[in-house]
Amino acid sequence: MKKIITFFCFLSLLSCTKENYIETKKEGDLVQKITYSKGIVTNSKTYNSGKLETEFIYVNGTINKVYQYYPSKxxxxxxxxxxxxxxxxxxxxxxxxxxxxxxxxxxxxxxxxxxxxxxxxxxxxxxxxxxxxxxxxxxxxxxxxxxxxxxxxxxxxxxxxxxxxxxxxx
Incomplete structure (x- = not known):
């Protein structure tokens, strides 16, 4: 019975983990939005005064591509x-x-x-x-x-x- 209760507690903890979500960080005029899929970073975008400045695209947690933009987009x-x-x-x-x-x-x-x-x-x-x-x-x-x-x-x-x-x- 103790094992069954432990198993269900573990299962409920697993269901609480965030798999896919976006984390937002702010510092002055800079806003960074980090996208996670299955708990791993897949994308990161930095905005300066609301305009997209930099975008990082990740594959398996490693930066794979980087875009930087002019204020004109x-x-x-x-x-x-x-x-x-x-x-x-x-x-x-x-x-x-x-x-x-x-x-x-x-x-x-x-x-x-x-x-x-x-x-x-x-x-x-x-x-x-x-x-x-x-x-x-x-x-x-x-x-x-x-x-x-x-x-x-x-x-x-x-x-x-x-x-x-x-x-x-x-």
């Missing part, structure tokens, strides 16, 4: 996970929808920083690539290792430098 950047736990491919856009830059980087969730790595291509507002910069990072800071600058009018490389000692960027 247009996409500012889009990142997707290349390799767990934090290696992403990112594309940044002008507000007109054309690409500003694209490349790989590491997102350090605990520090809330994104540091570029590898080759990044940069574009002018008309969509023409004008430079390729190569970055490395140490998990704390980002360094420029190589840069190639292309003259889009003369259609030739005007600078191509590999730095013996990488230059601190941020």
């Amino acid at each position: 247009k996409v500012h950047s889009f990142s997707y996970l290349l390799k767990k736990p934090n290696h992403f491919f990112t594309k940044i856009y002008f507000e007109n929808g054309k690409t500003v830059s694209e490349g790989e980087g590491d997102y350090f969730m605990n520090k809330k920083i994104f540091l570029r790595r590898g080759g990044w291509i940069f574009y002018n507002k008309s969509g023409t690539a004008y430079s390729i910069l190569e970055f490395v990072n140490d998990g704390e800071k980002e360094y420029l290792q190589q840069e190639t600058i292309y003259d889009t009018l003369k259609k030739k490389i005007i600078k191509d430098v590999k730095y013996e000692n990488p230059i601190l960027v941020k």
